[in-house]
Amino acid sequence: MNISKLNSLGWSSFFYDQLTPIEIAATNKSIFLFRIIAIHRSRVVAVGEAGEVSIIALEEFQPISQFIAVGDWVIGEAAYEHYRVVRLLKSKNRVERLSKGSMQLIAANLDFLWIVTSANDEFNIKRLQRYLAMSHKFNIEPVIILTKLDLCKNPSVYLEQIDKLNVKRVHCISKPDLKSYEQLDQYYVSGNSIALVGSSGVGKSTIINVISNSNLPTKNIRESDDKGQHTTTHRELFYCRNNVAIIDTPGMRELHLVDAEVAVKKTFDDINTLISQCKFNDCSHSSEPGCAINKALKSGVITEKYYANYLKIMREDSFYKHQKTGSRAEKKIYRNIVKR
Ligand SMILES: Nc1nc2c(ncn2[C@@H]2O[C@H](COP(=O)(O)OP(=O)(O)OP(=O)(O)O)[C@@H](O)[C@H]2O)c(=O)[nH]1
Ligand SMILES: [Mg+2]
Ligand SMILES: [Zn+2]
Incomplete structure (x- = not known):
């Protein structure tokens, strides 16, 4: 087991302690440790000591989106040209919501929830309260990120409302001002995992593109009501500076919590x-x-x-x-x- 490689993917003693002595002896011979980085409709992608692999899950983990989340750690074994999930390790936390009558997993093993909202007509204080309730429910530190300050004439309208929410961590950014992203430097501590949530078009993928030099698709919002076009269609984890895991999620149309x-x-x-x-x-x-x-x-x-x-x-x-x-x-x- 190459611990330092696994650590750079977010592995910690919390996961190691779940392995049985037999599993520890078998790692790198017949079983392998993977972190789930993307769940597409018919395909799951994971990353492990040997890099990125395609991984399949048998019936006991189906439908996969309800059992396995981006950010989860799994034990896998080789199965022809793929790998197969053998066991899902217990997660530190898993964020879920109710969607169309069933539970939908959003992400697992998070340290921060970046709640992204934009300084335009999309802004909705009630929705922010719901996202905050979500972070409290799953015990994940909330961070509010207000985007598009460059397009906003009077930011105090938004900031005054955010102020009432009593959230410790609030950051304002604008895409043309790269310096504004330096406020986020404090989160790039090796081992941290962060998920971005918020409505479509608020600029989640844009943030990831700036901080991890990626090229995720982004699309202009509708001028009439500032709503996004649901550009991101699946959840995906990227590693950025200091191997911090950043998870992009599709914009949510609704957010319902259960037992919150x-x-x-x-x-x-x-x-x-x-x-x-x-x-x-x-x-x-x-x-x-x-x-x-x-x-x-x-x-x-x-x-x-x-x-x-x-x-x-x-x-x-x-x-x-x-x-x-x-x-x-x-x-x-x-x-x-x-x-x-
Ligand atoms: N002017 C300005 N435009 C921004 C800023 N952040 C994002 N945008 C633009 O807003 C639009 C939507 O951004 P995305 O990053 O696609 O939004 P998203 O939250 O990922 O949206 P979904 O994937 O649909 O959930 C794009 O045209 C971005 O260029 C900003 O700070 N300032
Ligand atoms: Mg997006
Ligand atoms: Zn009373």
């Missing part, structure tokens, strides 16, 4: 502090005396819109939880609640 209650609470920390100050423990925040939420709404400490978004995400979370486990009657109730 704790994460949503963390994202809306201010609301939870208020709730804890309500006079009654079971306050419904409608008309009870001593309700801190109502007081904050009246005095403008929080806006109606902000509170409504909190309620909507919370309701949606309960909805999807009940969609998975609830009775038919429960499902119907929750479907109606979400529609409200």
Whole structure:
């Protein structure tokens, strides 16, 4: 086992400790360690000590997009001209979302989630809150990257909104200003893995092209509403400076989380502090005396819109939880609640 080569791909003792003595003895003879770098419709690409290989997964891992994520580590064995997945190693974390009724894996083994948004009509604070809830849910440090500052006359409109989110790491960049990308240098620490998420057209692939000197396809956005054209169609991992793994993802049309209650609470920390100050423990925040939420709404400490978004995400979370486990009657109730 060439540990230093594997380390440069993101390997660590967390994965090594999962190998059995027999597997350790067999590595490089009959079995090989791989990190998954791309999942196409009919093909999975992985990288290991001997470079890039094509890898297939048998029935137990099908449909593959629901079992194996870009960033995962697997044990593989040679199978004719390909390799075959023998075992999937446990991941440090895996980001997933609900898409068209089933879970979809976005990426695994991440240190940072770069939430990319652009300083134009695409900007949507509610969507950012959802991405933040996602990072909290999966315990990955969120970083907000605001792009296209060069096209924006008044960045403070966006920055003031971002400021309210209480995110420690926020960076503003613009493509023509290469110096602006130097803020991202702090993340290029060997072993780090980062996934870029955000809507289509915000500039995810553009960032990867700049920081890793690649040439991924990018396309102009629609002028009428600043929406992208869904240029990137599959998730793919690239190694950039200091062997940092950067994962490009297709722009998401929607982001639904499941069982994200704790994460949503963390994202809306201010609301939870208020709730804890309500006079009654079971306050419904409608008309009870001593309700801190109502007081904050009246005095403008929080806006109606902000509170409504909190309620909507919370309701949606309960909805999807009940969609998975609830009775038919429960499902119907929750479907109606979400529609409200
Ligand atoms: N002026 C300017 N244009 C940018 C900037 N970042 C990205 N763009 C442009 O925005 C368009 C969309 O960028 P992409 O990198 O394709 O966006 P994406 O997020 O990868 O989009 P999908 O792959 O569809 O999810 C391209 O025409 C880029 O050149 C920026 O900072 N300034
Ligand atoms: Mg792209
Ligand atoms: Zn209350």
